[in-house]
Amino acid sequence: MGLSVFIITLNEKEFIRSCLESVRFADEVIVVDSGSNDGTKSIINEFPNTKLLEQSWLGYSKQKQFALDHCRNEWCLNLDADERIDNEAQDFMRKISNSSTTLDGYYMHRWDKFLGKYPPSLMKKESSLRFFRKRSGSIKKVDVHEIIVLDNPSNYGWMPGRLIHDGYDSPQIYKKKFSHYAQLRAQASTKKFSFLEFLFIIPFETIKQLFLKRKIFWGHRGLYLSYLHVWYAAIKRVKLIKNGVTL
Numbered sequence: 001m002g003l004s005v006f007i008i009t010l011n012e013k014e015f016i017r018s019c020l021e022s023v024r025f026a027d028e029v030i031v032v033d034s035g036s037n038d039g040t041k042s043i044i045n046e047f048p049n050t051k052l053l054e055q056s057w058l059g060y061s062k063q064k065q066f067a068l069d070h071c072r073n074e075w076c077l078n079l080d081a082d083e084r085i086d087n088e089a090q091d092f093m094r095k096i097s098n099s100s101t102t103l104d105g106y107y108m109h110r111w112d113k114f115l116g117k118y119p120p121s122l123m124k125k126e127s128s129l130r131f132f133r134k135r136s137g138s139i140k141k142v143d144v145h146e147i148i149v150l151d152n153p154s155n156y157g158w159m160p161g162r163l164i165h166d167g168y169d170s171p172q173i174y175k176k177k178f179s180h181y182a183q184l185r186a187q188a189s190t191k192k193f194s195f196l197e198f199l200f201i202i203p204f205e206t207i208k209q210l211f212l213k214r215k216i217f218w219g220h221r222g223l224y225l226s227y228l229h230v231w232y233a234a235i236k237r238v239k240l241i242k243n244g245v246t247l
Contacts, residue, residue, distance in 0.1 A: 002027040002073035003097040004134075008063045011038045012081035015166055020047045022084035023077070025094060032067040040081075061141035071134060073097070078130045078148060082167025083110075089161025093131060096159075104150050105132030106159040113166045115221050122217040131159060145181075171228060178232040186239035193240040205233040 005023045009016060009031055016031075020043075023029055029050040033041055034057040044052045055066055068076060075097040079085075085093075089108065096106070109125040111118045119125065129137070129148045140149045150156060168174055209215050209229045215222035 001075060001097050003075045003077065003093060004071035004073040005029040005077045005079055006064070006067035006071055007031045007079050007081055008067055009033045009036055009040055009044070009081045010057070011036045011040060013038045013040045013043065015082040016040050017043050018166070019079060019081055019084050020044065020050060022086075022090065023079070024049065025090055026077070027073055028071070030067050030070045032063060032070075034063065059141075061139050061146035064146050065139045068134070068139060074133055074135070076132060076134045076137075078132075080165075080167070082165060084164050084166070086162045086164060089159060089163065092159050092161055096131075102155075103157045104136035104152060104155045105129050105148065106157050108159055108161070108163040110163040110165050113164070113169050114225055115171075116169065117221065118164070119221075120217055123215055123222065124213045129156065130163065171224060174225075174228045175231070178228065179235060182232065182236040182239050185236055186242065189240060189243065191240055192243045193237060198234065198237045201233050201237060202230060205230045 003026045005026045005028070007016075007019065007029065010033065012019075013036075020029065020031075024047070026049060029047065030053065031044050031050055032053045032055050033044070034055060041052060044050055051070070053067070053070060055063065057063060058066060064078065068078075075093070077085075077093065085108075092106075106129070107127050108130050109127050111125060129150070132148055132150065136152070136155075137148050137150050139146045168177070206226065209226035210222070215226045218225070
């Protein structure tokens with residue numbers, strides 16, 4: 001059976017080492033780089049179980065698909081360069097990739113570092129399907145990023161351990177990336193800007209972030225993070241103005 005990990009990179013010198021250290025146990029690691037010039041590729045080449053491929057940027061989903069296509073093993077793990085997995089997740093993947101489980105994939109909870117700390121247990125964590133059988137899953141493009149979808153969407157489980165995300169530690173990084181994502185979403189969208197929706201989304205997103213996602217339990221970090229998500233929800237709609245205005 002075996003396990004393959006696939007990662008895409010562009011100037012990820014700050015994070016790529018810890019990412020690759022966390023998947024040393026994998027049978028192979030496929031890293032697809034789109035033109036790093038900061039030393040990222042030199043670090044990647046230090047890891048013997050890692051294969052570095054170079055490919056000009058194709059877009060998020062196509063770049064990930066290119067990486068997945070080069071994976072040789074039955075089980076695959078989709079990681080970003082600024083992410084890593086903890087020991088509990090590593091042990092679980094070792095076990096599953098050599099077992100006879102009938103499930104096709106596993107969801108993971110993500111722990112996002114912000115202002116130097118990880119969230120408390122009471123706060124709701126984001127989750128996504130990252131660990132899956134290659135023959136039973138595929139990459140689907142959704143707006144900016146990509147998601148893994150299973151042929152049988154109900155045949156999944158939840159895995160223990162943490163997917164640790166270090167790349168959004170500062171408000172400046174959040175705003176820069178969120179602004180970029182909002183622009184990409186607007187360019188791909190046929191939706192028109194609605195002033196009424198714009199007014200509604202601000203209080204709705206505030207309630208969602210503070211109470212439904214329980215960021216209120218993270219003190220000033222949770223308040224700041226909630227503000228950034230509200231700002232993102234608003235700027236996504238402002239950038240639709242180019243598509244026309246409706247009421």
